Amino acid sequence: MASEGIAGSAGIWVLGTFAAYLLVLLGIGLYSSRLMDTVDDYVIGGRSVGPVVTGFSERASEMSGWLTLGVPSDAFGTGVMAFYNGLGMIPADLFAWAGLAKRLRKYTEIVKAVTLPTFFETRLQDDTGLVKGVSAFVLMIFEGGYVGAQIVAAGTLLEVLTGVEPLVGILVGGLIVVGYTILGGYFAVAWSDYFQGAIILGAFIVLPIIAFTNYGLPFDDLASVGSSYTSVTAGMTGWAAIFGIISYAAIGLGIPGNPHVMVRFMGIDRVKNIRLAAMVAQLFMFVAYLGAGFVGLYALVAFGQGGIDDPNNVMPMLTLEFFPGAIAGIILAAALAAMMSSADSQLLVATSAIVEDVYHGYVNPNASQEKLVRYSQIVTLGLGAASIAFAYLAKDTPIYTLVLDYAWGGLGAAIGPTLIAALWWKGVTAKGSVASMIVGTTTMILWTQLSSLLEALGLSGAVESSAFLSGLVGVYGLFPAFILSVTTLIVVSLLTRPPEGVDEHFDVFDKPLSALSSSESPTGTPDYVTDGGRDVDPKAVTETDNIRAHVAASDYWEEGDE
Numbered sequence: 001m002a003s004e005g006i007a008g009s010a011g012i013w014v015l016g017t018f019a020a021y022l023l024v025l026l027g028i029g030l031y032s033s034r035l036m037d038t039v040d041d042y043v044i045g046g047r048s049v050g051p052v053v054t055g056f057s058e059r060a061s062e063m064s065g066w067l068t069l070g071v072p073s074d075a076f077g078t079g080v081m082a083f084y085n086g087l088g089m090i091p092a093d094l095f096a097w098a099g100l101a102k103r104l105r106k107y108t109e110i111v112k113a114v115t116l117p118t119f120f121e122t123r124l125q126d127d128t129g130l131v132k133g134v135s136a137f138v139l140m141i142f143e144g145g146y147v148g149a150q151i152v153a154a155g156t157l158l159e160v161l162t163g164v165e166p167l168v169g170i171l172v173g174g175l176i177v178v179g180y181t182i183l184g185g186y187f188a189v190a191w192s193d194y195f196q197g198a199i200i201l202g203a204f205i206v207l208p209i210i211a212f213t214n215y216g217l218p219f220d221d222l223a224s225v226g227s228s229y230t231s232v233t234a235g236m237t238g239w240a241a242i243f244g245i246i247s248y249a250a251i252g253l254g255i256p257g258n259p260h261v262m263v264r265f266m267g268i269d270r271v272k273n274i275r276l277a278a279m280v281a282q283l284f285m286f287v288a289y290l291g292a293g294f295v296g297l298y299a300l301v302a303f304g305q306g307g308i309d310d311p312n313n314v315m316p317m318l319t320l321e322f323f324p325g326a327i328a329g330i331i332l333a334a335a336l337a338a339m340m341s342s343a344d345s346q347l348l349v350a351t352s353a354i355v356e357d358v359y360h361g362y363v364n365p366n367a368s369q370e371k372l373v374r375y376s377q378i379v380t381l382g383l384g385a386a387s388i389a390f391a392y393l394a395k396d397t398p399i400y401t402l403v404l405d406y407a408w409g410g411l412g413a414a415i416g417p418t419l420i421a422a423l424w425w426k427g428v429t430a431k432g433s434v435a436s437m438i439v440g441t442t443t444m445i446l447w448t449q450l451s452s453l454l455e456a457l458g459l460s461g462a463v464e465s466s467a468f469l470s471g472l473v474g475v476y477g478l479f480p481a482f483i484l485s486v487t488t489l490i491v492v493s494l495l496t497r498p499p500e501g502v503d504e505h506f507d508v509f510d511k512p513l514s515a516l517s518s519s520e521s522p523t524g525t526p527d528y529v530t531d532g533g534r535d536v537d538p539k540a541v542t543e544t545d546n547i548r549a550h551v552a553a554s555d556y557w558e559e560g561d562e
Helices: 010-033 039-047 051-110 116-123 130-162 166-215 219-225 238-257 259-267 271-303 311-322 325-363 369-393 399-424 430-448 450-456 460-464 467-473 478-495 502-509 543-554
Strands: none
Touching: 010 325, 051 116, 051 166, 051 219, 051 238, 051 259, 051 271, 051 311, 051 399, 116 130, 116 259, 116 325, 116 399, 130 166, 130 259, 130 325, 130 369, 130 399, 130 430, 166 271, 166 311, 166 325, 166 369, 219 271, 238 259, 238 399, 238 467, 238 478, 259 325, 259 399, 271 311, 311 325, 325 369, 399 430, 399 478, 430 450, 430 478, 450 460, 450 467, 460 467
8 A cells, every 4th residue: 555645644534434334335235135035136126125215226326436526527627517417317317217117117017027138028029039138248248347437436536545556446346346236136236325325415415515615606716717617518619519518418318228227117116106216316316416516616616727637536635625534534435435336236237137138038947046046146246356357457547438438328329229119119129129239339339439430541630620520520429329229220110020919018008007906806916925026914915916917817918937
């Protein structure tokens, strides 16, 4: 270990606070391990996680080091335009809760799917295995990279604050995430996200308030630093400004395609609780994005343009500027918490893609629940080790780039269009879905290298001479990738035959829950419990019980082997 990092004496408080935080996570993991009886419990918590925990977990799983380090860094470099980070995210997340959550929760319960690839295969009636195989491959690649990106962020922050070697920080962060994910599965992930989300939210409320008491509103001071910092386009004009705003707005397109967000909808205990969970998530998001933006602006006021060499240090340095060691340690532990809360969720999704979709789907369809849980834990350990290795190799790559270009964007372009279509469009087909995933993935990867490709082809000069082309090449890759993916999905689906019986499925699915109950009994439900997946007494009767009872009675979906 080096003598000290930028935290100085506060580094001891950071490590002490972080150690206490780890003990809490260990307790969560050990307690949650007692609740895992089936692979459903491990992957989606047996669909029994409450609305407040779900809402916090949905936000904490996505925000990660990108929010705690990336957004303040962006605000430090661009000024008020950084508030556009919420331009796409806030309405997109609201759309997901309002337009996708309820349908996804019900539909996956009806078809007994605990992962998106299995849901896609069943919904699209694909007997070739292509839909499940391609979507599982996409999840393994991008979610695995996502885990590595979060471990990079955590390791980097530990190095900067305390002076530990990068390898030490990466190993510590990686082992923590892998450890409690193995212990408790989705229960541990959801509850730790709740705990961590509360810390994050508190940090981004308190820090701007303290800064305000010292400097007042930052805008006059920003104007004296440079007019671009108070400009809503960061001083850009014409096509550059338009494509700049589009890039921020396009970030929100990734929400429907990121399974670690969507799995929160699948794991909530009751459909009727989705509204409360959505309110919790939206309040969390609004406050956190606003606070993160102001942290970057106040850092610019406090330190000036050249006062911070590495923009990723904006949030830690402002924290150390305003707080004594003990309080700074708590707040900086929140940044580490954010990174952990994303990494565990992404690791769990990647694990489910291998165990549930590949092993259980293709290799051993009759595997016992005990074996599936055990294999899930083994795969989590293997993927975690691979992610730690990737994190060490990619430690010099900016976290903002790792997340947005190769993880968030890839999942959004490949998975998002199929998910939305599967829930809302009767005409979507398996072939259309597969083509869409391939096009979305390929476009996202190539777009990140577009400038290099144009330079290699000798076309960079022609592009730079056109304001429109120059702005288009620099736009966030998820924007063109999502458009091409959607276009491919629609065109190929229209040219191929849709699954049979979807009209009846949607007709039943769209009926009020009261209309799905059997008139032969007061509840219209079977004797077993589906919400939560466990034998409890007294027996619980939920909305999904009514739905599944109607499904069984109508035979509109064959149960098949479990």
